[in-house]
Amino acid sequence: MGKWKNYIIWIEKTMSYVGKGQAGNPVLVASDININGASSVSFDNVFSSDFNWYEVYFYELQSDSSTGDTYLRMNLRAGGSDLTSSNYDAAWQRHSFDTSSSVFDNAAYTTTLELTPPSRLDNDGGSSATAIMRIDPNTPNVVFFYIDYLHMDSGGGNNDWGGRGAIGYDNSGTAVDGFKIYLTTSSTPNEDFNGGAIYIFGYK
Amino acid sequence: MADKTKAEFLQQLKDDNIKIFDNVNGARIEITGSEFDTRLNDKAQGLYDSQEYDKIVTSGGQHSDYLNMRGNAVNSNSKINSFVNFLDSFMSAIQAGKFGTDAQSWDAYTEWKAIQDKYTQP
Numbered sequence: 001m002g003k004w005k006n007y008i009i010w011i012e013k014t015m016s017y018v019g020k021g022q023a024g025n026p027v028l029v030a031s032d033i034n035i036n037g038a039s040s041v042s043f044d045n046v047f048s049s050d051f052n053w054y055e056v057y058f059y060e061l062q063s064d065s066s067t068g069d070t071y072l073r074m075n076l077r078a079g080g081s082d083l084t085s086s087n088y089d090a091a092w093q094r095h096s097f098d099t100s101s102s103v104f105d106n107a108a109y110t111t112t113l114e115l116t117p118p119s120r121l122d123n124d125g126g127s128s129a130t131a132i133m134r135i136d137p138n139t140p141n142v143v144f145f146y147i148d149y150l151h152m153d154s155g156g157g158n159n160d161w162g163g164r165g166a167i168g169y170d171n172s173g174t175a176v177d178g179f180k181i182y183l184t185t186s187s188t189p190n191e192d193f194n195g196g197a198i199y200i201f202g203y204k
Numbered sequence: 205m206a207d208k209t210k211a212e213f214l215q216q217l218k219d220d221n222i223k224i225f226d227n228v229n230g231a232r233i234e235i236t237g238s239e240f241d242t243r244l245n246d247k248a249q250g251l252y253d254s255q256e257y258d259k260i261v262t263s264g265g266q267h268s269d270y271l272n273m274r275g276n277a278v279n280s281n282s283k284i285n286s287f288v289n290f291l292d293s294f295m296s297a298i299q300a301g302k303f304g305t306d307a308q309s310w311d312a313y314t315e316w317k318a319i320q321d322k323y324t325q326p
Contacts, residue, residue, distance in 0.1 A: 038226060040226045069254060
């Protein structure tokens with residue numbers, strides 16, 4: 001066993017493993033698994049230069065709204081406040097699970113974002129949004145992030161979508177350190193979440 | 205159930221002693237004071253808007269969200285909710301003579317008809 005032990009020690013000293021050790025491992029920065037009943041869910045001071053980039057997992061976000069015109073929306077945040085300048089741009093591509101429909105959505109110079117189009121969540125039991133958002137908040141001038149998502153039973157039955165999006169925010173002079181998601185029939189939070197979880201991981 | 209005004213929705217929310225919470229960094233924060241009044245008013249407006257929206261989805265009418273309403277209605281209609289289904293409906297109408305006998309000699313129709321005759325429904 002002696003020579004094998006020495007061999008293993010030699011391997012450990014001379015080789016580096018992608019995915020082992022600190023470099024490359026995701027680190028859980030923050031989470032919220034108790035969003036049921038919350039009107040909005042915010043995270044402040046979670047994005048920083050401590051990590052090169054971040055992944056945000058939105059898992060089965062659900063709404064308590066009884067109507068199909070409730071949108072899932074998001075604002076980036078800095079210093080505990082929403083960033084509401086008309087600096088949000090987004091381009092989305094989605095495909096229906098139920099039909100052969102492909103839809104392209106875009107938003108330019110908006111003050112808030114509709115997440116995971118068609119963005120509508122209601123309480124009919126199957127309506128949910130699940131997404132992975134990748135963000136590099138350290139980019140100077142413009143923060144870019146990318147989302148892959150699944151939006152089930154959006155605003156009524158037989159309306160399931162898979163899609164992805166690219167989003168940009170002009171952050172000149174403002175360091176983005178968090179975000180807020182909420183449900184609304186207008187532009188301010190006026191509906192509550194009915195379940196779901198959010199996890200934020202940092203990567204070096 | 206009778207329609208409600210925004211004021212009636214607001215009163216209902218007050219009668220229900222509703223509370224409003226935000227989650228910040230995993231902690232639940234109750235909204236109070238003037239911010240609560242503003243948010244409660246937004247909720248009442250949202251309930252009213254939703255009531256009006258749902259009425260139009262059910263019965264039809266004018267709404268700024270008409271494109272999504274049309275899209276959802278098309279998605280739920282098996283005769284037109286995909287290109288293949290729409291084509292099948294259209295060609296079936298030609299087959300039934302709804303566009304006259306000339307349309308039945310249209311080459312796209314004869315190609316479609318040949319495919320229908322080749323692969324038949326059990």
